[in-house]
Amino acid sequence: MEGFLVVLAFLALFMLGFPVVLAIGIPCVIYIFANGLPIDLVAQRTLYALDSFPLVAVPVFLFVGSVMNSAGISRYIYQFADTAVGRMPGGLAQVNIFGSLIFAGMSGSALADIGGLGRIEIDAMRKKGFSGPFAAAVTSSSAIVGPIFPPSIPLIIYGTVTGVSVIQLLLGGIVPGLLCVAMLMLMTWWLAHRRKYPRAARWPTRSELWHDFKPAFPAIVAPVLLIAGMLLGWFTPTEIASVTVLYAILISSLFYRELTWQGVLDAAYETIRASSGILLIVAVAALFGWILSVESVPQKLTGIMLSISTNPYVLLIMVNVLLIIVGMFLDSTTAILVIAPIIAKPLVAAGVDPVHLGMVVVFNLMIGLLTPPMGLALFLVADIAKVTMKDVLKEMLPYYLPLGITLLLITYVPEITTWIPRIALAP
Amino acid sequence: MRLLRFIRTAVRWISLALLAALVITPLAQITMRGIFNVPMAGAEELARYFLICLTFIAASYVTEQGGQIRMEEFQGLVPPKPRWLLQLLIDLSGAVFFAVLFVAAVVTIRNNLQNQTAVMELPFWLFMAPLAIGSLLLVVETLVMLVHTWRRRRPEEKHTVLT
Numbered sequence: 117m118e119g120f121l122v123v124l125a126f127l128a129l130f131m132l133g134f135p136v137v138l139a140i141g142i143p144c145v146i147y148i149f150a151n152g153l154p155i156d157l158v159a160q161r162t163l164y165a166l167d168s169f170p171l172v173a174v175p176v177f178l179f180v181g182s183v184m185n186s187a188g189i190s191r192y193i194y195q196f197a198d199t200a201v202g203r204m205p206g207g208l209a210q211v212n213i214f215g216s217l218i219f220a221g222m223s224g225s226a227l228a229d230i231g232g233l234g235r236i237e238i239d240a241m242r243k244k245g246f247s248g249p250f251a252a253a254v255t256s257s258s259a260i261v262g263p264i265f266p267p268s269i270p271l272i273i274y275g276t277v278t279g280v281s282v283i284q285l286l287l288g289g290i291v292p293g294l295l296c297v298a299m300l301m302l303m304t305w306w307l308a309h310r311r312k313y314p315r316a317a318r319w320p321t322r323s324e325l326w327h328d329f330k331p332a333f334p335a336i337v338a339p340v341l342l343i344a345g346m347l348l349g350w351f352t353p354t355e356i357a358s359v360t361v362l363y364a365i366l367i368s369s370l371f372y373r374e375l376t377w378q379g380v381l382d383a384a385y386e387t388i389r390a391s392s393g394i395l396l397i398v399a400v401a402a403l404f405g406w407i408l409s410v411e412s413v414p415q416k417l418t419g420i421m422l423s424i425s426t427n428p429y430v431l432l433i434m435v436n437v438l439l440i441i442v443g444m445f446l447d448s449t450t451a452i453l454v455i456a457p458i459i460a461k462p463l464v465a466a467g468v469d470p471v472h473l474g475m476v477v478v479f480n481l482m483i484g485l486l487t488p489p490m491g492l493a494l495f496l497v498a499d500i501a502k503v504t505m506k507d508v509l510k511e512m513l514p515y516y517l518p519l520g521i522t523l524l525l526i527t528y529v530p531e532i533t534t535w536i537p538r539i540a541l542a543p
Numbered sequence: 544m545r546l547l548r549f550i551r552t553a554v555r556w557i558s559l560a561l562l563a564a565l566v567i568t569p570l571a572q573i574t575m576r577g578i579f580n581v582p583m584a585g586a587e588e589l590a591r592y593f594l595i596c597l598t599f600i601a602a603s604y605v606t607e608q609g610g611q612i613r614m615e616e617f618q619g620l621v622p623p624k625p626r627w628l629l630q631l632l633i634d635l636s637g638a639v640f641f642a643v644l645f646v647a648a649v650v651t652i653r654n655n656l657q658n659q660t661a662v663m664e665l666p667f668w669l670f671m672a673p674l675a676i677g678s679l680l681l682v683v684e685t686l687v688m689l690v691h692t693w694r695r696r697r698p699e700e701k702h703t704v705l706t
Contacts, residue, residue: 133618134633135611141640156654159647163674166595169587175597176566351573354590358569381559388558389610392601397612399598447612489616 119411122147122404126454127445136450141400147407158403165402166395169354170276175391176357177267180364181228182383184219187368187375189335190233193218194240196332199320206308207315208244209254210301212237216258217297218332220265221339222360224272226485227390229259230496238501244314252501253511256493257519258300260482263448265293266343267360270478272353273398274452277405278460280470282353283346284537288471290343291532292479295525299518307514334367347540394449401453408458418462428466432527435459435473436480443484447492451481471537472530479526483519486512547687551607554680558601564593585663592663592670599677603684626698634689641685644678 125143130136148158184190197215204210219233234255241251263270266286275282307313320328329336342360345351351359368375408414421431438459442451456477463473485493488509498505526532572586605611618626648671658667692699 130614131617132629132633133613133615135613135637137611138633138637138640139613141644142636145640145643155643155647156651157647158644159651159671159674162644163595163648163671166598167591168594169591172565172569172590172594175562175594176569179562179566350577355569355573358566359573361566362570384559384562385555388555388562388597388601389605389608392558392598393605393610393612395594395598396602396605445614450612489614492612 118147118151119408119413122407122411123413123454126404130445136447137396137400140397140404140450140454144400144403144407148403157406161403161406162399165399168276169352170272170282171395171398173267173272173354173357174269174394175387176354176361177224177269177272178228178391179383179387180267180357180360181223181225181232182386183361183364183368183375183380184223184335185228185232186379186383187364188372189222189364189368190219191236192328192331192372193335194233194236196328196336198240198316199325199328202316203319204301204305205315206301206304206313208237208241208246209250209304209308209313212241212251212254213258213261213297213300213304216255216261217265217293218336220262220293221342222267222335222364224263224267224269225390226259226262226482226493227496229262230255230493230500234259234497235500238497246313247511248501248503249507249511252497252503252508253515254300254304255501256486256497256508257512257515258297259493259497260485260519261293261296263482264289264296264475264479266290266339267353267356268478269394270448270452270481271474273449274456274474274478277453278456278470278474280474281537284471284541285474286346286353287343287537287540288475288533289478290536292475292522292526295532296479296519296522299522300515303514303518331372334363334371338363397450398453401450404454405457414458414461417458418465421462422466426466428463428468429528431463431466432468432476435463435476436523436527439477439480440483440487443481444487444489444491446484448478448481448484451484452477469530469534472533475533476523476527479523483516483523486516486519547683550680550683551604554600554604558597558604561593561597561600565590565597568593588660588662588665592665595670596673599673600680602677603680606681606684606688623698627692627696630692630698631689634685634692637685638682638689641678641681645675645682648675648678 122143126139129139129142145158194215197211197218201210201214215233215237216229219229223229237255238251242248266289268286268289271285271289272282275285342356346353346356421434425431442455460473464470485491488494494505494508498508568586568590572583576582618629621629652668652671652675655667659665660670
């Protein structure tokens, strides 16, 4: 019972506008004192939560995204995407989505995509006659590919809290990421036909394509190198994060020659702000998770869920509904830390593959970045595009359909997620 | 105020150094293992320790910059006076919470003075120090916010700054 009270207290404080770290931490500390538990527990649980090697990848991958934006790599990605798919119906809207896929191959963060590449895309779309809210809607919906396609910060956090292999999770994100991009492009195609959106006058010639491919090549080839390095056992996922930073800095300073010391400093400060904010929540959430397990909340929930049905497909429907509601109110990191340890047990007990479940959880919560009231991607994109949240939401409506279909496909066709990890890591 | 400015500058520079260390440690491990075939014992533990240091030491900087994630939408519906009181309560409870973290860290250090970490044999007080220092800095920064909110006599419009 006390476990559920801690959860309710967290929700109440969160709704009142307490910072997440306090909304989680205050009920936990009250629980510790009320039960006469030693205060050492607070310090030990909080500190040991961060004593994890996979988590080292979180700030380092955030740094990659910031360096890419500071170094102008995002601009070259955009230029190539414009040449490659600008002629497709939907023009720059398709460029926006395709550009996000390339960006996703080096950065694992949706907000880094919106803050860097998104800024360029929204300006360009406006100049070509697209409305600000539509440009913002395409930018934010395509940005969620970043945390699905490897590398991915939310998948690393999910793997850390549930003990699922981070390598398998990252490999599992390849097909869902591509599928999501295809669905978004199809919707854009349909909207472009209805609304008569502008597009490039002609398809590029081979030399034009080659001209813009060359500067984008180092960014395009990065995910191939990273995945190969991981599969060949050269690096762990955490080491890949460091290799990607080195790679981004090297190509920025030697190839693009646009990275300045001030750019590196700005990227570093941005990374420190974002990563310490996220990881402090990870630390305090460990205390929360410990209390839930002491109070047998996951076991009780397992009992309740399995008493309703033991069919994994029915359980996955329940999880999807729960996560969509949770995603509306919690930011993705908090939701993974709070929800994943609770739901993983009953679902895995019912026969759901842990890697598949990880993808369902993370994709669902990425849609949560685009749903009010706590849609961080919406806040950021509305701020950058200087439009109201209401207008962005109106333009977002058609895009919830491809995202929903992708979610359903990921949920009910596990092979979409498990196929690559299975063949890549087969003995 | 001069002391506060000095502390904030020091926190920023230390955080930068820790981020650099966090990137370099795995790279050094790859180089030693892949090129020289001599894996560095304790490289993973060192990287984890840098992560702990970065998280707690930089936390006060995050608070100062308005980077703590929160949902302000419902708070925006509350009239100004009660909202101001709520914000005072949030700042005050924040200071108390971080003070509890600080005391917990100090008590844990006191109870484990003879212990060491497994691989690198770091003294336990050194391992726990980032939490003690970081939570103390958070108490200071949250109290600064409390004083600021009190003096304003009206609520802040928005706290969170997304990068």
